[in-house]
Amino acid sequence: MCGIIGYVGNKSCLPFLLEGLDALEYRGYDSAGVSLAYGDGIDTVKSKGKLAVLREKLEELSPPISFCGIGHTRWATHGEPSDINSHPHVTPALTLVHNGIIENHASIARELVERGVSFISDTDTERAAYLIDLCYSECKDPVEAIFKATKMLSGSFAFGVIFKDRPECIYAVRRDSPLIVGQSENGCFLASDVPAILPHTNICCRLDEGVVAELRGDGISFFSAPYTRIEQKFEEIKWSPEQAQKGGYAHFMIKEIHEEPMALRRTLEHINRDGLPYFEGAERLLREARSIKMVACGTAMHACLIGKHMIEKLARIPVSVEIASEFRYGEQIFDGGSLTLLLSQSGETADTVAALRRAKELGIPTLAIVNVFGSTLAREADEVIYTLAGPEISVASTKAYSLQCAILSALAISLSLIRGRTDEESAKALFGSLLSDLPRLVDEVLAKEKEIVRVTDKIYSAEHLFYIGRGIDYYLALEASLKLKEISYIHSEAYPSGELKHGTISLVSDGTPIVALITDSSLVEKSLLAVHEVISRGAKVTVICTDRISREHELPECEKIILPDAPEHLLPVVTATAIQLLAYFTATKKGLDVDKPRNLAKSVTVE
Numbered sequence: 001m002c003g004i005i006g007y008v009g010n011k012s013c014l015p016f017l018l019e020g021l022d023a024l025e026y027r028g029y030d031s032a033g034v035s036l037a038y039g040d041g042i043d044t045v046k047s048k049g050k051l052a053v054l055r056e057k058l059e060e061l062s063p064p065i066s067f068c069g070i071g072h073t074r075w076a077t078h079g080e081p082s083d084i085n086s087h088p089h090v091t092p093a094l095t096l097v098h099n100g101i102i103e104n105h106a107s108i109a110r111e112l113v114e115r116g117v118s119f120i121s122d123t124d125t126e127r128a129a130y131l132i133d134l135c136y137s138e139c140k141d142p143v144e145a146i147f148k149a150t151k152m153l154s155g156s157f158a159f160g161v162i163f164k165d166r167p168e169c170i171y172a173v174r175r176d177s178p179l180i181v182g183q184s185e186n187g188c189f190l191a192s193d194v195p196a197i198l199p200h201t202n203i204c205c206r207l208d209e210g211v212v213a214e215l216r217g218d219g220i221s222f223f224s225a226p227y228t229r230i231e232q233k234f235e236e237i238k239w240s241p242e243q244a245q246k247g248g249y250a251h252f253m254i255k256e257i258h259e260e261p262m263a264l265r266r267t268l269e270h271i272n273r274d275g276l277p278y279f280e281g282a283e284r285l286l287r288e289a290r291s292i293k294m295v296a297c298g299t300a301m302h303a304c305l306i307g308k309h310m311i312e313k314l315a316r317i318p319v320s321v322e323i324a325s326e327f328r329y330g331e332q333i334f335d336g337g338s339l340t341l342l343l344s345q346s347g348e349t350a351d352t353v354a355a356l357r358r359a360k361e362l363g364i365p366t367l368a369i370v371n372v373f374g375s376t377l378a379r380e381a382d383e384v385i386y387t388l389a390g391p392e393i394s395v396a397s398t399k400a401y402s403l404q405c406a407i408l409s410a411l412a413i414s415l416s417l418i419r420g421r422t423d424e425e426s427a428k429a430l431f432g433s434l435l436s437d438l439p440r441l442v443d444e445v446l447a448k449e450k451e452i453v454r455v456t457d458k459i460y461s462a463e464h465l466f467y468i469g470r471g472i473d474y475y476l477a478l479e480a481s482l483k484l485k486e487i488s489y490i491h492s493e494a495y496p497s498g499e500l501k502h503g504t505i506s507l508v509s510d511g512t513p514i515v516a517l518i519t520d521s522s523l524v525e526k527s528l529l530a531v532h533e534v535i536s537r538g539a540k541v542t543v544i545c546t547d548r549i550s551r552e553h554e555l556p557e558c559e560k561i562i563l564p565d566a567p568e569h570l571l572p573v574v575t576a577t578a579i580q581l582l583a584y585f586t587a588t589k590k591g592l593d594v595d596k597p598r599n600l601a602k603s604v605t606v607e
C-alpha cells in the first residue's frame with residue numbers, strides 16, 4: 001500500500017501535498033516524494049525515510065511556488081526503500097506516482113530496454129512510467145497514452161501523472177487500487193484515500209476502474225476507453241478526518257482485520273505460478289532443507305507453531321520453533337541440511353534480527369518471511385518471502401499473523417511436493433482452496449460479528465481467563481490469549497486441554513471463564529473431555545468450533561462461536577479472524593485504547 005496525493009488550482013500546491021501525505025502516512029512510510037510542475041519543467045524531490053525527512057529536504061531547497069503537483073508516500077514492494085526507488089518516477093516526458101503492483105514489469109522492462117530505455121531504479125513503477133512515456137511519444141495525447149499503456153499492464157495500479165508539456169493538468173487512472181478525486185473552489189484534488197483531502201472538500205468521486213481523469217484548476221473531466229467523455233458520480237463524505245483515515249472504522253485494528261480477505265488474495269496470488277505456490281529465490285533452500293528451525297517473537301512466533309504443524313503434517317520435515325530472545329543466547333545444535341526460517345511483520349524486531357545474525361555466524365542458511373520490504377531481516381537473510389499485508393498500524397498484529405499462517409500453509413504444500421509426499425494434482429487442489437476459498441471463508445467469519453460481540457458479555461469483566469485446545473487448537477489458543485491480554489488487560493493463559501489435569505485445573509472454580517477451541521476434527525472427543533471436566537468444576541465455557549463439529553458432536557449447553565467448515569489447512573486462518581474479533585470487541589467493551597495498548601510498541605527494536 002502506498003499513498004498518492006495531487007493538487008492543481010489557484011493556490012501553492014506544496015502545503016496541500018505535504019498535508020495530504022501526512023494523512024496518508026498510515027498507508028506507507030518508508031519514503032516520500034513530490035513533483036512540482038512549472039511552465040518550464042518539473043521539479044522532483046524525494047527521499048528515503050519518513051515524511052519528516054522529505055520536509056527537511058524541501059525546507060533546505062525551498063522550491064518556487066507551483067500550482068500543480070503530485071506526491072507519494074511509499075510502502076515498498078519492488079526495490080528496497082531508497083531515494084532512487086522513491087516516487088515520483090521521472091521520465092523525459094512525465095512524472096508519475098503509483099500505488100499497486102505491476103505483475104508483468106519484467107517483460108515490459110525487456111521490451112523497453114530493446115527500445116533503448118535505461119532504468120535507474122529497481123521498481124516496477126519506473127517501468128510503467130516509461131511505458132506511458134513511450135505511448136505518449138507516439139500519440140502526443142495524455143489520455144490516449146494512458147489508455148494504451150494501461151492496457152498492456154497486468155496487476156494493480158493507481159497512477160497520478162503530470163506530463164512536462166501539460167504542467168497545468170494531473171492525469172489519473174486506477175485498477176484494483178483506490179483513487180479518489182475531489183473539487184473545491186480553490187482547485188481539484190487527487191488522493192488514494194479521503195482523509196488526504198477532507199480538510200478541503202468533502203465532495204469526492206471514487207474513480208471507476210479504467211476511467212482516466214484529467215484534473216485542471218477549473219474542473220475535472222473523465223474519459224472511458226475508447227476515448228469517450230463520461231460523467232462520474234460525486235458523493236458527500238460525512239466522516240471526520242480521523243474517522244476517514246481509519247476507513248470509517250473505529251480503530252485501525254478492526255480495519256486491519258477487515259482487510260484480511262483482500263490481503264490474503266494479494267499475497268497468495270503473488271506466489272501463484274500455474275496453480276502451485278512458487279517462492280522465487282527460496283526454492284533451492286527449500287529443496288535442500290532436511291530440518292527447519294523457526295524463530296520469531298510474539299504473534300509471529302505463534303504463526304511459526306502453525307507452520308510447524310502444517311509442515312510436519314504435509315511434508316514430514318521436522319520443525320522446531322524457538323523464541324528469538326531465547327535462540328540468540330541458547331545452545332544451538334544444527335545438523336547438515338538445517339534451515340533457519342525467521343518470521344516477522346516488521347523485519348526489525350531486535351531479537352529476531354540477532355537470531356538471524358547468530359544463524360548466519362553458525363553458517364546455517366536463512367530464509368525470512370517478512371511484511372516490510374527492505375527491512376533489516378529482508379536485507380540480511382539469504383532469501384526472503386514477503387507477506388503483502390500492507391502497513392499494519394495497530395500494535396496488535398492481526399492481518400500479518402493471518403498472512404503468515406496462510407503463507408506457511410502454502411510453504412508446507414510446496415515442501416510436500418518437493419519431498420514427494422504429494423503429487424502435483426493434490427498440491428494444486430490444496431493450494432487452489434487457499435487461493436479461492438480462504439478469503440471467502442474469512443469474509444464469512446467477519447459476518448459473525450454479532451455472535452462474537454455476544455460472547456464478549458461473558459468475558460469482558462473477567463480478571464482471569466483460560467483458552468484451551470489440543471494440537472493446532474492449542475497453538476491458536478496461544479495467539480488468542482496473547483491478543484486478548486495485550487489489548488484488554490485481562491490476564492489470560494493458554495493451556496493444552498490434556499495438560500489441565502496435571503496442575504492448572506486447581507485454578508478452575510465457580511465462574512472461571514474458559515474459551516475452548518475445538519476445530520481439529522480428529523481430536524474433538526478428547527477436547528470435549530476437558531470441556532466437561534472444567535464445566536463440572538464450575539467453569540463458564542465458550543466453545544469455538546466448526547459448523548460440522550457442532551452438528552456431529554454433542555456439545556455442552558454453553559456460549560458458542562460457530563465457524564464455517566473449511567479444509568484443515570485453511571482452518572487456522574479462519575479461526576484466527578474469530579479470535580482476533582473476540583479480543584477486539586472485548587477490549588472495546590472495556591473502553592480501552594485498542595490501537596495503542598499500554599507499555600507496548602509496534603516494533604520492538606531494542607533488546
Ligand code: AGP
Nearest residue numbers: 298299300344345346349396397
Ligand atoms: C502482537 O500483537 C505483538 N504486538 C507482538 O507480539 C509482535 O508480534 C512481536 O513483537 C513480533 O513483531 P514482528 O512480527 O514485527 O517481529
